Amino acid sequence: MITTLGELDKGLRRREADRRLAAIGGKYLVMSGKGGVGKTTACVNAALAKACGGARVGILDIDFHGPNVAGALFLGGRVEADDEGRLIPVRARRNLHVLTVQHLLSDPDEAVMWRGPRKMRAIGQFVADAAWPDLDFLFVDSPPGTGDEALTALKAIPGLAAVLITTGHSLSLADAAKAASFLKAAGATLAGVVDSMGALECPRCRETIELYPEGAVAGFAQKAGAPLLARLPWDLEAQRLSEAAGKPVLEAAPESALARGLRELAEKL
Ligand SMILES: Nc1ncnc2c1ncn2[C@@H]1O[C@H](COP(=O)(O)OP(=O)(O)OP(=O)(O)O)[C@@H](O)[C@H]1O
Ligand SMILES: [Mg+2]
Numbered sequence: 001m002i003t004t005l006g007e008l009d010k011g012l013r014r015r016e017a018d019r020r021l022a023a024i025g026g027k028y029l030v031m032s033g034k035g036g037v038g039k040t041t042a043c044v045n046a047a048l049a050k051a052c053g054g055a056r057v058g059i060l061d062i063d064f065h066g067p068n069v070a071g072a073l074f075l076g077g078r079v080e081a082d083d084e085g086r087l088i089p090v091r092a093r094r095n096l097h098v099l100t101v102q103h104l105l106s107d108p109d110e111a112v113m114w115r116g117p118r119k120m121r122a123i124g125q126f127v128a129d130a131a132w133p134d135l136d137f138l139f140v141d142s143p144p145g146t147g148d149e150a151l152t153a154l155k156a157i158p159g160l161a162a163v164l165i166t167t168g169h170s171l172s173l174a175d176a177a178k179a180a181s182f183l184k185a186a187g188a189t190l191a192g193v194v195d196s197m198g199a200l201e202c203p204r205c206r207e208t209i210e211l212y213p214e215g216a217v218a219g220f221a222q223k224a225g226a227p228l229l230a231r232l233p234w235d236l237e238a239q240r241l242s243e244a245a246g247k248p249v250l251e252a253a254p255e256s257a258l259a260r261g262l263r264e265l266a267e268k269l
Contacts, residue, residue, distance in 0.1 A: 013084075013086075013128065013129060014128055017127065017128035017129070018128075020132060020134065020135070021127070021138075021157060021158060021159075022158070022159075023134065023135075024058075024135045024136065024137065024138050024159075025136050025137065026136070026137040026138070026269055027137070027138045027140075027157055027159050027160045027161065028137070028138070028139050028140065028160070028161055028162070028163050028191060028269060029140045029142055029150060029153055029154065029157075029160050029161070029162045029163070029188075030042060030043040030046075030139060030140065030141050030142060030162075030163050030165065031142045031144075031150055031162050031163070031164055031165070031179060032144050032145075032164065032165045032166060032172075032175070032176065032179065033144065033145060033146070033164075033166065033172065033174070033175025033176040033177070033178050033179040034144055034166070034167075034169075034171060034172040034175040034176070035143075035144035035145075036144070037144075037165050037166055037167050037172055037196050037197065038165055038167075038194075038196035038197055038232060039141060039142065039144070039165045040063075040068040040069060040072050040141050041072060041232075041249070041262075042163070042165055042194055042196065042232065042262065042265060043059065043069070043139050043140075043141040044059065044069055044072040044073055044139075044141070044248055045248050045249055045250045045259070045262040045266075046139065046262055046265045046266040046269060047059045047096060047137070047139040047266075048073075048093065048096060048248055048250050048251070049250055049262060049263050049265075049266035049267075050136075050137050050266050050269070051093055051094070051095040051096035052250075053266075054095065055095065055136040055137055056095050056133060056134060056135050056136045056137070057095055057096050057097070057135060057136065057137045057138075057139065058089060058096075058097050058098070058099070058132055058133075058135045058137070058138045058139070059092075059096070059097070059098045059099070059100075059138075059139045059140075059141060060099050060100075060126055060127070060138060060139070060140045060141070060153075061098070061099065061100035061101065061102070061140075061141045062119075062123055062126070062140055062141065062142050062143070062149045062150075062152075062153055063141055063142060063143040063149070064101050064112045064114055064119055064122065064143075064149070065111070065112055065143060066143060067100045067101050067102040067112075068141075069098055069100045069102070069141050070090075070098065070100050070102040070103060071102070072248060073092050073098065073248055074246045074247060074248070075090065075092050075098060077090040077103050078090075078103055078104075079099065079103040079104050082131045084131075086129055086130055086131040087099065087125065087126065087129070087130040087131065088130070088131045089130060089131070089132055089133075090103050097132065097133060097135075099126050099130055099132075101122070116148045119148055119149060119152070120148060120152045123149065123152045123153055123156055124152070124156055127153075127156045127157055128156065137269070138157070138160075140153050140157070140160065144175075145175070145179075146178060146179055146182035150182070151182075151186060154186050154188050160188065161188065161189040161190070161191035162179075162183050162188055162189065162190050162191060163191050163192055163193075163194060163229065163265075163269070164176055164179055164180065164183075164190060164192070164193045164194070164224075164226070165193075165194045165196050166193065166194070166195070166196065166217055166220065167195075167196055167197045167198060167211075167212060167217075168195065168198050168211070168212025168213060168216035168217045169212055170216075173216060173217070173220050176193075176220060176224075177220070177224075180224045180226075190224060190225070190226040191226070191229070191269070192221070192226050192227045192228065192229035192268065193217060193220060193221035193224065193226050193227070193228050193229065194228075194229050194230050194231075194232060194265060195217035195218070195228060195230070195231040195232065196232045197211065197232065197233075197234045198210065198211055198212055198217065198231055198232075198233065198234070199211065199231065199233040199234065200233065200234040200235075200236075201233065201235075201257065203236060203237065208233075211234060217231075227268070229264075229265050229268045229269070230261050230262070230264045230265035230268065231261055232258060232261040232262065232265070233257045233258055233261060235249070235253075235256055235257055235258035237253065237256065238252070238253035238256035238257070238258040238259060239258075241253040241256070249262065250262055250263070
């Protein structure tokens, strides 16, 4: 029973947040078992592709200890609060808004030293107590693994489906298998698997080198009962152009094989 005005206010905000969340057509948790396999790259560029196509898109960064969404978008800025004290996501592009702890830090090199409960509260606040605009898609960039962050996001965002990123290396696949069983135990949908960093085009002879056993990720996806959404090649040139231009791959190297794979991923979501 609601007993105070504060509780009433909280209840109304929660209901408003639920309404906003329910209205989002596509909600994706970009996750992996192993770290460094290309989650943030996939998340940010797929979100950008959707926004370029005219959809209203949000990116929520729940990787508190390695918040890379702002960096991957080359996006500065500070999170401000509105009159009601709600955090205002930073506008990255037309149709693209970002909420990340990185934009709350006064020193960009500061480490976030939060334990589980603090991170869970922060995710709750970022989801339900932030001034998100109306969205068609929400992409959640997570830290690697199956810890507090992923579980809390799945609980806080009804209908959040996972996009599981992995390389074809046996250790990445072994950890991805744990992520798949985590999703099953959490009652969450695995929307699909992304084969990341698997093929490299030699910059000299232009021959494609397969870095891992061919079909390894496709076989994993089949076993997990989920579609293989895209193959993202290891693309040195696209990364170089991205760094040089200070823009994400999709904008800095739109014709690259990596950008093509990222657009294909976005189209499937
Ligand atoms: N397809 C690719 N080709 C070349 N470089 C890539 C590719 N994908 C990602 N990278 C680079 O590899 C590094 C790791 O990528 P990214 O940060 O996207 O991984 P992550 O899974 O989000 O890592 P973490 O687990 O730390 O969050 C980055 O420097 C990124 O620019
Ligand atoms: Mg990341």
